[in-house]
Amino acid sequence: MKSEHVPSGIPGLDELLGGGYPRGRVILVTGGPGSGKTIMAMQFLIDGVERFDERGVFVSLEESRFHLLNEMQNFGWDLEKYEKKNQLAIVDASPLRQIGSSIKQEEAVHLREDSKNSSVHIRGPEFSIQALSTVIRSYVRVTRATRIVVDPMTSLALQFPDEQNRRAAIIDLLDSLVSMGTTSIVTSEIGPSFGGGITTREIPPEEYLCHGVIVLHNSHFAGRGVVSALEIEKMRECKHDRQLHPYSITEKGVTVYAERFLG
Numbered sequence: 001m002k003s004e005h006v007p008s009g010i011p012g013l014d015e016l017l018g019g020g021y022p023r024g025r026v027i028l029v030t031g032g033p034g035s036g037k038t039i040m041a042m043q044f045l046i047d048g049v050e051r052f053d054e055r056g057v058f059v060s061l062e063e064s065r066f067h068l069l070n071e072m073q074n075f076g077w078d079l080e081k082y083e084k085k086n087q088l089a090i091v092d093a094s095p096l097r098q099i100g101s102s103i104k105q106e107e108a109v110h111l112r113e114d115s116k117n118s119s120v121h122i123r124g125p126e127f128s129i130q131a132l133s134t135v136i137r138s139y140v141r142v143t144r145a146t147r148i149v150v151d152p153m154t155s156l157a158l159q160f161p162d163e164q165n166r167r168a169a170i171i172d173l174l175d176s177l178v179s180m181g182t183t184s185i186v187t188s189e190i191g192p193s194f195g196g197g198i199t200t201r202e203i204p205p206e207e208y209l210c211h212g213v214i215v216l217h218n219s220h221f222a223g224r225g226v227v228s229a230l231e232i233e234k235m236r237e238c239k240h241d242r243q244l245h246p247y248s249i250t251e252k253g254v255t256v257y258a259e260r261f262l263g
Contacts, residue, residue, distance in 0.1 A: 009047025012256035016241040031216030133176035
């Protein structure tokens with residue numbers, strides 16, 4: 001059975017994906033600082049609202065809502081306008097432990113049905129995924145969202161120094177996102193992955209566990225300055241291009257180019 005695609009909102013990317021992201025799946029966008037991960041993820045939500053009337057939830061685990069709104073204005077995206085129309089929800093979940101220590105009752109109804117007059121207190125990192133999932137689910141229900149962004153997952157993973165616990169936490173979050181029936185993008189940070197040629201890097205567990213992985217390479221080359229290239233490392237249910245392709249961040253967001261990156 002052929003999977004349904006969800007347009008990415010990124011000019012040039014859907015052609016490489018064979019139509020877009022697989023609907024109902026979780027896609028990881030990973031790259032170094034300044035590579036465009038947050039922009040690319042937000043572009044996915046904005047495109048959904050503007051072209052398909054598909055509502056979205058953006059969960060920020062690092063950047064404050066204030067700074068996120070200001071940053072996105074640089075691309076002509078008035079996030080507050082979409083919020084007022086209930087087309088987009090911006091969830092400031094930074095730092096994550098604030099969610100775990102004090103969740104409002106309306107966001108925690110699935111955790112404590114009997115806490116009608118008080119906040120729910122959740123102690124310990126083992127509960128943070130459950131708390132975060134509950135918050136996300138509540139916003140999805142209110143907005144009737146079909147698209148979710150969690151940015152960046154790195155902040156979440158750092159709470160679990162033990163590799164086995166970290167992997168279990170990531171699985172729990174991904175399973176929760178899939179269970180909501182949404183198409184989701186999660187982001188993570190990596191160090192430089194090439195420079196004067198492809199280099200090896202440690203593969204974090206989220207890259208194995210997500211349904212698709214897009215890597216944003218952003219490195220310095222002698223005499224050429226910063227060179228950016230996108231790689232679709234994997235994309236289940238999609239016949240996709242596996243070559244490196246140059247991309248740029250413009251005043252309208254991320255654009256991917258059809259020519260192959262030759263180094």
